[in-house]
Amino acid sequence: MEGVAVRGTQRSPMQLIPAGQGAAVPLARGQRIRVVNTHGTQVVDFWGFARVAPAEEYLSMEHCRELLQKIHFDVGDTLITNRYSPILTILADSTTAEHDTLIAACSRDMYRRLGRGEDHANCADNLDAALAGLRLWVPFTPSPWNLFMRAPVRDGRRIEYERPTCKPGDHVELRAEMDCVLVFSACADDVYPTNGGDGTPRDAHFQVLEA
Amino acid sequence: MEGVAVRGTQRSPMQLIPAGQGAAVPLARGQRIRVVNTHGTQVVDFWGFARVAPAEEYLSMEHCRELLQKIHFDVGDTLITNRYSPILTILADSTTAEHDTLIAACSRDMYRRLGRGEDHANCADNLDAALAGLRLWVPFTPSPWNLFMRAPVRDGRRIEYERPTCKPGDHVELRAEMDCVLVFSACADDVYPTNGGDGTPRDAHFQVLEA
Numbered sequence: 001m002e003g004v005a006v007r008g009t010q011r012s013p014m015q016l017i018p019a020g021q022g023a024a025v026p027l028a029r030g031q032r033i034r035v036v037n038t039h040g041t042q043v044v045d046f047w048g049f050a051r052v053a054p055a056e057e058y059l060s061m062e063h064c065r066e067l068l069q070k071i072h073f074d075v076g077d078t079l080i081t082n083r084y085s086p087i088l089t090i091l092a093d094s095t096t097a098e099h100d101t102l103i104a105a106c107s108r109d110m111y112r113r114l115g116r117g118e119d120h121a122n123c124a125d126n127l128d129a130a131l132a133g134l135r136l137w138v139p140f141t142p143s144p145w146n147l148f149m150r151a152p153v154r155d156g157r158r159i160e161y162e163r164p165t166c167k168p169g170d171h172v173e174l175r176a177e178m179d180c181v182l183v184f185s186a187c188a189d190d191v192y193p194t195n196g197g198d199g200t201p202r203d204a205h206f207q208v209l210e211a
Numbered sequence: 212m213e214g215v216a217v218r219g220t221q222r223s224p225m226q227l228i229p230a231g232q233g234a235a236v237p238l239a240r241g242q243r244i245r246v247v248n249t250h251g252t253q254v255v256d257f258w259g260f261a262r263v264a265p266a267e268e269y270l271s272m273e274h275c276r277e278l279l280q281k282i283h284f285d286v287g288d289t290l291i292t293n294r295y296s297p298i299l300t301i302l303a304d305s306t307t308a309e310h311d312t313l314i315a316a317c318s319r320d321m322y323r324r325l326g327r328g329e330d331h332a333n334c335a336d337n338l339d340a341a342l343a344g345l346r347l348w349v350p351f352t353p354s355p356w357n358l359f360m361r362a363p364v365r366d367g368r369r370i371e372y373e374r375p376t377c378k379p380g381d382h383v384e385l386r387a388e389m390d391c392v393l394v395f396s397a398c399a400d401d402v403y404p405t406n407g408g409d410g411t412p413r414d415a416h417f418q419v420l421e422a
Contacts, residue, residue: 069370070370082315102276
């Protein structure tokens with residue numbers, strides 16, 4: 001059977017999420033994907049959208065928190081959209097990162113406020129550009145799932161920003177529960193300690209693992 | 212001076228947020244408003260929008276959490292929009308409620324999922340209706356500031372839903388930091404314990420306190 005793709009084990013090539021930039025991929029229901037923290041220091045802002053109506057139905061952190069009754073999600077959890085439809089299940093997680101759900105995507109306005117200029121690369125614009133590459137558009141920036149980002153809540157209220165604890169190659173594995181489009185941004189942040197703490201965004205990767 | 216409004220002390224009439232319904236009010240920069248938990252048991256879902264561009268700039272829980280580094284906000288805190296502009300300052304708070312920032316507005320889909328029928332009153336629709344009353348529209352439902360709602364985070368991750376601890380007449384007082392439109396919904400929830408726990412949404416009120 002050499003050279004013949006065997007359903008159940010076939011893998012697409014590893015795909016690049018360039019440092020400080022975005023990428024998007026459509027997934028069919030049942031397909032699995034691995035998101036890889038290639039260098040171990042990189043936050044990957046992550047969004048999911050219903051393929052048929054991305055502007056109307058999307059992975060929603062505030063709905064997931066409501067239903068799952070937790071601020072960080074675990075292997076086995078099924079994440080939902082703003083319409084309460086299952087969109088992704090977490091199949092595996094090699095990290096202890098907890099993956100922040102509380103903090104906004106970085107944006108042009110954030111870097112302007114921080115004195116980093118008018119045109120700093122940012123995850124909000126990366127989302128729009130990645131969707132545009134698939135001829136899609138949404139009228140706002142949903143709150144992202146910040147893969148590999150550590151922003152723990154202390155004393156029931158205080159948010160702390162911490163450096164990443166991932167090892168190179170750490171990854172999460174997800175299964176699509178609906179036909180969807182996933183968007184990744186190798187976070188452009190060079191200010192907060194969460195994104196490595198050395199001011200240098202780095203590449204990340206994803207790989208579609210065929211169902 | 213009897214009968215003459217004295218600037219600095221003038222108050223508009225107390226205005227009703229009917230049980231399970233919404234209301235909206237435009238505020239000019241500098242105006243103050245009081246939101247009153249008339250019966251002490253009612254959650255009031257709350258949104259703020261920039262008057263000039265409500266679909267583009269709005270009070271954002273995920274941006275406030277980022278900047279303030281906390282999941283609940285305090286007297287003296289200035290809340291911001293998704294563009295990092297100050298929109299409201301918390302001037303006073305007679306409660307110990309903490310005012311949830313984590314949980315989605317209730318919606319038609321939520322009640323459908325819970326078996327409460329296809330047309331249950333809900334905060335997401337109340338937002339749209341209240342904005343429509345001012346000939347405004349936004350293309351999505353921002354994550355609300357859930358006034359008077361207690362959904363504490365335990366052990367740094369688990370969300371618990373608790374009954375309200377407010378007294379009748381408890382209130383928060385806010386100052387507008389930009390020309391804005393505020394929207395209130397006396398939450399229609401009759402399922403979760405957070406909204407009184409007796410399955411009966413109740414009236415709330417607001418009052419504009421002139422600057």
